[in-house]
Amino acid sequence: MQQPDPYKSILEALRDGVYVVDRNRLITYWNPGAAALSGYTAEEVVGRFCFDNILQHVDAGGNNLCRNGCPLAATIADGQPREVEVYLRHRDGQRVAVKVRAMPLRDGSGRVTGAVEVFSENESALAARRRQVDLERAALSDPLTLVANRRFAEGTLASNLGEVKRLGWRLGIILADVDLFKEVNDTYGHVTGDRALRTIAATMAGAVRIYDLVARWGGEEFMVICPGIDASDLLRLANRVRTLVSRSGLRLDDGQSLSLSISIGTAVATEDDTVESLLARADAALYRSKAEGRNRVTMG
Numbered sequence: 001m002q003q004p005d006p007y008k009s010i011l012e013a014l015r016d017g018v019y020v021v022d023r024n025r026l027i028t029y030w031n032p033g034a035a036a037l038s039g040y041t042a043e044e045v046v047g048r049f050c051f052d053n054i055l056q057h058v059d060a061g062g063n064n065l066c067r068n069g070c071p072l073a074a075t076i077a078d079g080q081p082r083e084v085e086v087y088l089r090h091r092d093g094q095r096v097a098v099k100v101r102a103m104p105l106r107d108g109s110g111r112v113t114g115a116v117e118v119f120s121e122n123e124s125a126l127a128a129r130r131r132q133v134d135l136e137r138a139a140l141s142d143p144l145t146l147v148a149n150r151r152f153a154e155g156t157l158a159s160n161l162g163e164v165k166r167l168g169w170r171l172g173i174i175l176a177d178v179d180l181f182k183e184v185n186d187t188y189g190h191v192t193g194d195r196a197l198r199t200i201a202a203t204m205a206g207a208v209r210i211y212d213l214v215a216r217w218g219g220e221e222f223m224v225i226c227p228g229i230d231a232s233d234l235l236r237l238a239n240r241v242r243t244l245v246s247r248s249g250l251r252l253d254d255g256q257s258l259s260l261s262i263s264i265g266t267a268v269a270t271e272d273d274t275v276e277s278l279l280a281r282a283d284a285a286l287y288r289s290k291a292e293g294r295n296r297v298t299m300g
Contacts, residue, residue: 015120017098020105022114023076025050037098037119039091056089057100062243071102075115079104085122087206087244093195093251093260094202095244097122128205128214142216144194145201153215153223157275160227164269171269172234174224174241175282176204176262179294181220188258192250196260200245207244208237222262231268231299238264238297246295263289267300 011018017034021027026049030042038055045054050072057065065071071082082102087095098119105114131148135141140152148156163169178184178200185193197220205214208224217223224241226234242264250258265286269278285300292298 017119018116019045019050020114020116021050021072021076023112025070025072025076028114034119037090037096037121038088056247057086058089058095058244058247059084059086060240060243062247071100072115072117075102075104076112079106079112087247088119089248090202091251092202093199093249095206095248096202097206123210127210128208131213132205142201145198145216147201147205147222148213148215150215150217150223153213153217153225154275156213156215156225157223157278160225161269161273161275161278163227164273165271168271170228170230172226172229172231172266173269173278173282174226174234174238174264174266175217175279175286176222176224176241176245176264177286177290178220179261179263179290184258188252192252192258195250196258199248199250200260200262203245203248204241207241212237229268234266234268235297235299238266242295242297261295263294264297265289265300266297 011031014031014033017037018031019027019034020029027045027047030045035041040054048054051066053066059065065086071084075082084100086098086100088098090096099122101118103116104112105116107113132141132146135148135152140149141147142149160171164171178196181193184196201214201216201222204222204224208214211227213225215223226237242262246261249260252258263286265282265284267278267281267285281300285298289296289298
């Protein structure tokens with residue numbers, strides 16, 4: 001009777017995703033943690049090449065790493081371990097922020113025979129998930145997208161703006177609107193429209209900083225409240241959010257992919273701002289993003 005492999009039992013119990021590739025980057029092992037974090041089962045990926053772009057890793061700038069810049073490929077080439085932060089594409093379409101660790105596998109003579117990748121949600125993704133749980137408990141989340149609802153966002157925005165006035169702290173906001181959302185609903189139906197909103201919300205929640213708040217502002221609009229940020233960092237953050245949403249998407253029942261994008265307006269608060277004046281600047285900037293071609297960021 002064959003004895004169970006104790007090492008495999010350990011890998012199967014890990015919450016971290018673990019997968020193994022050979023020198024040609026053919027996937028030979030995929031643990032349950034990888035399935036939980038990515039949405040892809042072992043049956044769907046074992047026997048395929050990782051450069052088939054299954055997880056479609058991108059960096060914060062939206063650059064595709066599977067064909068150029070893959071940490072596994074580099075580790076196989078030079079035998080050196082690596083640790084990077086990337087964004088994988090979940091089977092449902094949203095981008096998930098993960099920390100990736102790539103390590104070489106060697107035979108008895110020391111020759112590199114493949115590599116193992118371990119990936120786990122990074123701090124931003126974990127914080128977003130914990131925040132969702134807290135909001136649900138307090139009935140302050142949007143029931144469809146599970147990010148904060150407008151009521152909670154309005155209170156948070158007013159509180160943060162008060163700190164700008166009293167203490168001189170910095171504050172920025174990102175106002176995002178889903179591009180051509182009515183066409184998505186009209187063409188594919190409201191169920192697909194709801195899936196699109198959930199995908200975008202999850203991608204945004206994983207793209208922002210730990211202490212930022214993502215909220216569904218209404219309909220297909222989202223708000224990100226960003227304390228302690230200046231204009232240049234706010235612009236970089238907004239572009240990261242926009243880029244990662246544009247690298248997300250939906251797989252439709254007929255096998256086609258539906259691309260998604262958002263237009264963004266931003267504003268940095270001043271001591272003279274009211275909630276209304278701050279929102280008005282962000283909204284005007286968002287309108288310019290829409291008018292100038294969509295899928296872009298405009299500073300207000």
